[in-house]
Amino acid sequence: MLNIHKYNIIFYIIQNEREIPMTQTKSFLKEIDFTKQELEELIDLSIKFKQLKKNRIPHKYLDSLNIALIFEKTSTRTRSAFTVAGQDLGMNVTYLGAGDIQLGKKESVVDTAKVLGSMFDGIEYRGFKQEDVEDLAKYSGVPVWNGLTDTWHPTQMIADFMTLKEHFGSLEDLTIAYIGDGRNNIANSLLVTSAILGVNVKIISPEILQPEADIVELAQKHNNGANLTITDDISEVKGVDILYTDVWVSMGEEVDFKSRIDLLLPYQINIGLLAKVENPDVIVMHCLPAFHDLNTQIGQEIYEKYCLAELEITDEVFHKYSEIIFQEAENRMHSIKAIMYNSLKNI
Known part of the structure; x- marks a missing residue:
């Protein structure tokens, strides 16, 4: 049949x-x-x-x-x-x-x-x-x-906005807050893609880690009605629909890891940060891999050296939003x- x-x-x-x-x-x-x-x-x-x-x-x-x-x-x-x-x-x-x-x-x-x-x-x-x-x-x-x-x-972006459309039904009137290292490829792509699609986006990171001027210029040039915000003020998460984060040190990047951790620890996505959003329907996204526990070799090394079991996102928050994070990965x-x-x- x-x-x-x-x-x-x-x-x-x-x-x-x-x-x-x-x-x-x-x-x-x-x-x-x-x-x-x-x-x-x-x-x-x-x-x-x-x-x-x-x-x-x-x-x-x-x-x-x-x-x-x-x-x-x-x-x-x-x-x-x-x-x-x-x-x-x-x-x-x-x-x-x-x-x-x-x-x-x-x-x-x-x-x-x-x-x-x-x-x-x-x-x-x-x-x-x-x-x-x-x-x-x-x-x-x-x-x-x-x-x-x-x-x-760019391929990550199609998967990300596909996930958002599946979850919210539409991309209209959404606001994304990217928290953490605002100069990496994810932050660059998220800022520019959001601008093209007309989705409001906030890059929230320390001033020294905010997007380069040429990336911001591209976003402004290709903007289709999105509100673009770049700030170091973590209180700007209030009212957003999506929190997005990524690893604090990109693959192949050579930095003083201790200094990077000290700089970004206030920007960790944790329960306290979720409370500042004041939106019960907020979701959390992460492009993976994520340093949220000690179940990796690198995670163990970081813990032994810096006494930190979690970095850009806490284990509690990761598991709270794991369904959407792994949906994003499958997509x-x-x-x-x-x-x-x-x-x-x-x-």
Whole structure:
């Protein structure tokens, strides 16, 4: 017997391809390359792919294509999401770790781009320099997806705003407060993406860790009616709908860890901070990994050295909002699937 419900979902997605013209931009390198409508379409397409996955409906729309995943930085969610998303779409997925290729060492990024572009239909890059992912896109001739650089984390943003739309039903009139290191890639992307989507955002961090002037300028330039606030005043959390935080030291960053902890400890998301929000419906988000307990090697080392069992978020708060945090993590896969499909659907 045919499952009419399942086939209706497939038909709905195919029909919507005609009704909602997706962006023709092939690569996904940074958020400002997309309009508000285009980002909203990616968010909606992510939700549709999630429906297909949940209903176990095969969707190998990109059958027999080949993609390469370049990882200069280690990863759990990004690697898993790209791998499973690619396989669900019917693609062959090849992982290329830092020790597997000569990118930037014995072979230039440009030369590597030309070689990989001749063999693969798409390339994911997770590494350090934004200019490297831009060069891969420029010289490979195939779509390139930014899995994270030191400056931007665009695939995380589609998953984050997908999660918010699922939870609140709409992105209208929401206010996000990002608490902590305001100069990292998550803070940069959150500020700019919120501006593009017209979602109010507050970056709350010590003055020395607030976004660079050029990032703020980009957010203002691409703003579609959002209230943008950058402050060191923690009381600004009052009335917000979402608290968002990230690790206090980014991957590969060399800092005086003790000084960073001392600087950011007043910005920890804990029960006291939640009380200052004065919104019973507030949610907490974290892109993970999170230092909220002693169940990791690094967590144990931090505790032995600094006598702190929790950093950017307390264990109590993490578990209170764990359902939404892990929903956000799962949505990396669905959103990345939408991003890759949008890039490759016309091949």
